[in-house]
Amino acid sequence: MCRHAAWLGPPRSLASLVSDPEHGLLRQSYAPRLQRYGTVNADGFGFGWYDAALPGPVRYRRAVPIWADANMPGLAAAARSSCLLAAVRSATTGMPVEETATAPFADGRWLLSHNGRVRREAVRPLVTGVDADPESACDSAWLASAVFARLRDGVPLADALSLVVCEAAEGDRHARLNLLVTGGAEVAAVTWGDTLFTHLEEGVLVSSEPLDDRPGWRAVPDRSLLLASPDGVAVTPI
Numbered sequence: 001m002c003r004h005a006a007w008l009g010p011p012r013s014l015a016s017l018v019s020d021p022e023h024g025l026l027r028q029s030y031a032p033r034l035q036r037y038g039t040v041n042a043d044g045f046g047f048g049w050y051d052a053a054l055p056g057p058v059r060y061r062r063a064v065p066i067w068a069d070a071n072m073p074g075l076a077a078a079a080r081s082s083c084l085l086a087a088v089r090s091a092t093t094g095m096p097v098e099e100t101a102t103a104p105f106a107d108g109r110w111l112l113s114h115n116g117r118v119r120r121e122a123v124r125p126l127v128t129g130v131d132a133d134p135e136s137a138c139d140s141a142w143l144a145s146a147v148f149a150r151l152r153d154g155v156p157l158a159d160a161l162s163l164v165v166c167e168a169a170e171g172d173r174h175a176r177l178n179l180l181v182t183g184g185a186e187v188a189a190v191t192w193g194d195t196l197f198t199h200l201e202e203g204v205l206v207s208s209e210p211l212d213d214r215p216g217w218r219a220v221p222d223r224s225l226l227l228a229s230p231d232g233v234a235v236t237p238i
């Protein structure tokens with residue numbers, strides 16, 4: 001499984017997810033503590049964030065280990081936002097290793113990351129016949145397309161995620177479908193087969209596993225939908 005993390009709250013740098021905390025995504029890329037599938041996350045990494053001066057999110061994705069990008073520390077320190085998403089990738093066997101297969105996937109204002117794996121045949125019915133065009137053959141890109149198509153149709157975020165996850169799981173009983181999605185003003189996450197934690201401070205951190213050893217990290221139960229907004233955090237069973 002890959003590892004992902006997001007922040008919603010007063011502006012912070014991407015380094016607050018990646019390199020400032022002792023177990024940030026940089027450390028998790030080679031020494032994750034709770035990862036059950038795969039050992040290192042060296043097949044690429046991606047950042048997504050929002051800048052009030054720009055109409056949509058900014059993305060930075062590479063198909064190299066996060067520690068191998070000499071420009072990453074400067075970028076992560078400089079890029080600040082009230083909404084951040086970052087991911088490090090361990091490619092599923094058979095999936096391409098390329099920038100376009102690396103989270104976050106994007107459509108309009110939406111960003112999406114996936115921890116897990118799913119048979120593309122289980123997602124195909126959700127993509128076929130709708131205005132969706134996966135940017136990579138990677139299973140995660142297909143899942144992203146299925147979600148984005150519904151969001152473009154005006155389906156509310158929580159409904160779009162539950163629908164896609166339930167149908168994909170119906171088609172692949174062994175699917176692992178942890179998703180992290182943001183539109184800049186809210187963060188939504190699904191747990192389906194892997195861990196997810198939150199930490200409430202002056203905003204909310206959402207992360208596959210705790211970024212540090214401070215008290216206050218809470219595990220989100222499996223098969224849940226988490227919705228975080230400036231009004232608070234709600235977790236409901238799927």
Ligand code: GLN
Binds near residue numbers: 001092
């Ligand atoms: N299946 C996705 C990929 O190949 C996600 C992998 C993961 O969570 N490790 O990128």
